[in-house]
Amino acid sequence: MYCKNCGNELNENAVACMSCGFAKGDGSKFCANCGKEVNPGAAICTNCGAAVTAKAAAGGEQKSKLVAVLLAFFLGSIGIHDFYLGYTKYGIIKIVLTVCTGVGGGIWALIDFIRLLTGSLDKDANGVELKKEF
Ligand SMILES: [Zn+2]
Ligand SMILES: [Zn+2]
Known part of the structure; x- marks a missing residue:
């Protein structure tokens, strides 16, 4: 588990990143699965294929x-x-x-x-x- 805002490695039990203060799962700059930087706005990590955005994670279209x-x-x-x-x-x-x-x-x-x-x-x-x- 990595911080999605700064890429810092997170403890499984941590609720927020100690390095940048973002809540676990918040942010969209890094992959939570492998910690690699992802393109802003990317739906999945190009390194490991994990879903980055909530939209991709839920596998659904955003409703209007x-x-x-x-x-x-x-x-x-x-x-x-x-x-x-x-x-x-x-x-x-x-x-x-x-x-x-x-x-x-x-x-x-x-x-x-x-x-x-x-x-x-x-x-x-x-x-x-x-x-x-x-
Ligand atoms: Zn962080
Ligand atoms: Zn990844």
Whole structure:
């Protein structure tokens, strides 16, 4: 395990790099697997093939925050934004709530809508950060 910001070798139990202060797993300049410098913005390490970015590590495309916000606003009561972001379970619960109570799913969707706008909900179910268009 190496610091992704400065390439310093890290103890397995360390939570942050003692040399630069970055949290373990933060940064994108060095490979966490082999400690070799990687090209800025590279998805994988050209030396060992390990994933460098969260996007590559999760193996997923970044979902659009704008699409998620619009889906939450217009179709949120039946959880379409949850299905879009991969939170299938929450989507199904919203459908059940909406069918059973009429409004339950809609209130929850409104909360999701606000959380998306304020940035407190900024990852999909795979932990991949949402693309910010606004
Ligand atoms: Zn460091
Ligand atoms: Zn590597």
